[in-house]
Amino acid sequence: MKLERRFDVACPRDTAVEVVAHEDTLVGLFPDSQTEVVEKQGDRITTRSHYRALGREGEVTFHFDFLMDGNVRFEKVCDGNVWRELRGEVSFDERGTGTRVAIQMEGRTKALVPEFAIKGPMQDQIEAMADALRERLEAASA
Secondary structure (H helix, E strand, O other), X not given: OEEEEEEEEOOOHHHHHHHHOOHHHHHHOOOOOEEXXXXXXXXXXXXXXXXXXXXXXXXXXXXXXXXXXXOXXXXXXXXXXXXXXXXXXXXXXXXXXXXXXXXEEEEEEOOOOOHHHHHHHHHHHHHHHHHHHHHHHHHHHO
């Protein structure tokens, strides 16, 4: 399954890259969860989120890797409950004086979890991530 969300912001690309590198921005990508940075090592930041979904509580860990070009790759540490693999990237492209931001996610579910059952919640997740990131980037350009 592949999901993508794009949006434009008025701030320059360098500013967008700088904003996404802040810990509070990464933590803010999961607005419906209690999220914290649990490890920093080199160009990698690891976050852990505690959430409640479908009447169950859970925990999810993501690794964010900051690339030389300013983009950020991320990967979920899969516990085997739903996902076999889930990874993505936040990329930034100059658009005149502003920046086009793209959040892309790609994943494979476990064999007994049909993708159509998880696609709706994942679409909601990428929308929440995009909204949170756009809000921070717009504040930086104000």
